[in-house]
Amino acid sequence: MVQADGFRELGGEVEQKSNPAKHKSIRYLHLLLLILIIFSVALLPFLFYLPGNMRVIILCGEFFLLGSLFTLIVFVLIAPFRHSLQAPYSSSHLEALTSSLAQAQREVVRLNRELEKELSVKKEKIKRIQGEMLSLQMQVVEQEKLASLAKMASGVVHEIKTPLSVMRTSTYLLKKFSRDEKIKEQVELIESEISRIDEIATSLMDYSRSARDVPLTWVDVAPLLQDIIKELQFTGKLQNIELVNNLPSSFPPVHAHAGRLREVLINIINNAVESMENGGKLILEGRIEEEKAHLMVKDTGTGIAAEDLKNLFDPFFSTKGKGTGLGLAISYAFVKRFGGDIRVKSLPGKGTSLELILKAKM
Numbered sequence: 001m002v003q004a005d006g007f008r009e010l011g012g013e014v015e016q017k018s019n020p021a022k023h024k025s026i027r028y029l030h031l032l033l034l035i036l037i038i039f040s041v042a043l044l045p046f047l048f049y050l051p052g053n054m055r056v057i058i059l060c061g062e063f064f065l066l067g068s069l070f071t072l073i074v075f076v077l078i079a080p081f082r083h084s085l086q087a088p089y090s091s092s093h094l095e096a097l098t099s100s101l102a103q104a105q106r107e108v109v110r111l112n113r114e115l116e117k118e119l120s121v122k123k124e125k126i127k128r129i130q131g132e133m134l135s136l137q138m139q140v141v142e143q144e145k146l147a148s149l150a151k152m153a154s155g156v157v158h159e160i161k162t163p164l165s166v167m168r169t170s171t172y173l174l175k176k177f178s179r180d181e182k183i184k185e186q187v188e189l190i191e192s193e194i195s196r197i198d199e200i201a202t203s204l205m206d207y208s209r210s211a212r213d214v215p216l217t218w219v220d221v222a223p224l225l226q227d228i229i230k231e232l233q234f235t236g237k238l239q240n241i242e243l244v245n246n247l248p249s250s251f252p253p254v255h256a257h258a259g260r261l262r263e264v265l266i267n268i269i270n271n272a273v274e275s276m277e278n279g280g281k282l283i284l285e286g287r288i289e290e291e292k293a294h295l296m297v298k299d300t301g302t303g304i305a306a307e308d309l310k311n312l313f314d315p316f317f318s319t320k321g322k323g324t325g326l327g328l329a330i331s332y333a334f335v336k337r338f339g340g341d342i343r344v345k346s347l348p349g350k351g352t353s354l355e356l357i358l359k360a361k362m
Helices: 002-017 020-047 052-086 091-177 181-209 221-235 258-274 327-337
Strands: 217-219 241-245 254-256 280-289 292-299 341-347 351-359
Touching: 091 181, 217 258, 221 241, 221 258, 254 258, 254 351, 258 280, 258 292, 258 327, 258 351, 327 341
Parallel strands: 241 280
Antiparallel strands: 217 254, 280 292, 292 351, 341 351
């Protein structure tokens, strides 16, 4: 715009220099040139009757007059533009052009920054989408893995249950009719191991159930936790444990299956309690973040080593000397079926924080 205004000003100066008097003089010169041209053309037939020397002199005179008059007309025509040709731009025009150029450079820099910012946003969006796609792929792989293991577990349990029943009946009869105390002690040991095998088989059945779809509803967490706490207190599992329930009263319902969510919470709280053999503090907390309900179960127990955290939800993996190692694997499978997730943070000797993330009813 500044450059255009400068050209307008330049054009204005040219127009001011081209006054009406000069235009009138130019018209007279044009008319005089036209008369001389007509006169010269009309004189040409009479030149043939003149002597040779006289003819040459008159023709030279005519051409001289015509050339002089033409030169004068050209000079008068370009006179208004002489100043413009000698000095196209004044200092003010140069300053205006410089300012316009600087403004254009600033605009280019601004546009470049906006493009870089938009490109950065696009890159972040692409990165986030790639992360979500990777997460979905991992979930699909986990679901396929879970389905295969569940199918295998169901077949194994079916084959184990029948022999176990026969063994349990046989040991019962053997202990009943035997009078040797040493034999009875051995039979009791066999019964104990049979019970352990039966526990593992039952856990495998639970694990196979985790691959089955169940109808999900909105489950109120607060009363469910209260029932679990009362049950644990009644059984004496919370002795020497300081319970701190900081779950907000406004904690929303979560999208899950009530029965399976109960199993998950019991399993997680039992693990926390078992990690505090000499007593400690059990803390229940909750918060809402991006339409997700975050339920935290924290303990001040022995903690979990960093190298064991990555295997924590694998079947048959356990950091305890007892149990089947399927509890957390089943809980993790259930939560994944709910469309949720479980996160664990732990410091050896400090305790463990397990975070259950589920879709919340807003």
